Amino acid sequence: MQVTKTVEETRALVKAWKREGKTVGLVPTMGYLHEGHASLIKKCREENDIVVVSVFVNPTQFGPNEDLEAYPRDFQRDSALCESLGADLIFHPEPEDMYVNPCAYVSIDTLSENLCGKTRPIHFKGVCTVVSKLFHIVAPDRAYFGQKDAQQLAIIKKMVQDLNFDIQIVGCPIIREADGLAKSSRNTYLNPEERRAALCLSRAVKKGQEIIAKGIDSETVLKEMRAVIETEPLAKIDYVSVVDALTMQDVEKVDRDVLVAMAVYIGKTRLIDNFSYEV
Ligand code: AMP
Secondary structure: OEEEOOHHHHHHHHHHHHHOOOOEEEEEEOOOOOHHHHHHHHHHHHHOOEEEEEEOOOHHHOOOOOOOOOOOOOHHHHHHHHHHOOOOEEEOOOHHHHOOOOOOOOOOOOOOOOOHHHHOOOHHHHHHHHHHHHHHHHOOOEEEEEHHHHHHHHHHHHHHHHOOOOOEEEEEOOOEOOOOOEOOHHHHHOOHHHHHHOHHHHHHHHHHHHHOOOOOEHHHHHHHHHHHHHOOOOEEEEEEEEEEOOOOOEOOEOOOOEEEEEEEEEOOEEEEEEEEEOO
């Protein structure tokens, strides 16, 4: 497995692989890898000749008062995991390798305005910009994203369609801890009491899955899910919403494929979870 830092060395390696006729898969990450990331890397390994993992804590997707500095990092551990999963290359740039007085950004309307976009107004512009850059640098045949960040996945699919990236986007299911908590690098912020309280998210997901049905009012689903979260004193709801699976706009009735998504603060840590429902 190789590790590159600059755009130039990454491009040179990928071009050489492509000249040999090899297919390339990309798994974009911010590092501090866990089994959620590992599931993406494994799927990428199954479907491509070459597996590229990017490890980059992207500053442009963090707001001014968010956790850019505190975001957990452990490149040695990440590198060992990628190697054990058979990755061929980790692209691990520094912010200055990626951004030199940038003026050009990629943003996406509508889909980025609801859900996480309300509390994190610049987040998806940063995500779309860095993912576009990674797509241009690595030029993969396929790229792998988790359903854990369902709004991000919908946005990337739409961006690829609208901007004609010749890349297949592969969505991968949410990987959870044994007790139900969705795996996240941010779970490391939780103290033991918060870790227990954080289970209200997956409990609310379970409740939502039990009661949702074709034609039901969204408000009925949301009321029951909110009630589950509100039993937990350490939890503060940012949003719980039922949205159209493609447009990310609120829907009143479950009369089409929907995403039921939530963001909840547990203490100072903001966690997300979701489930999809197809009619
Ligand atoms: P991150 O490092 O948090 O930016 O995540 C990198 C990729 O891993 C994104 O596509 C995430 O959706 C995906 N991912 C993170 N956590 C999970 C999880 N628990 N299950 C599946 N995919 C995940």
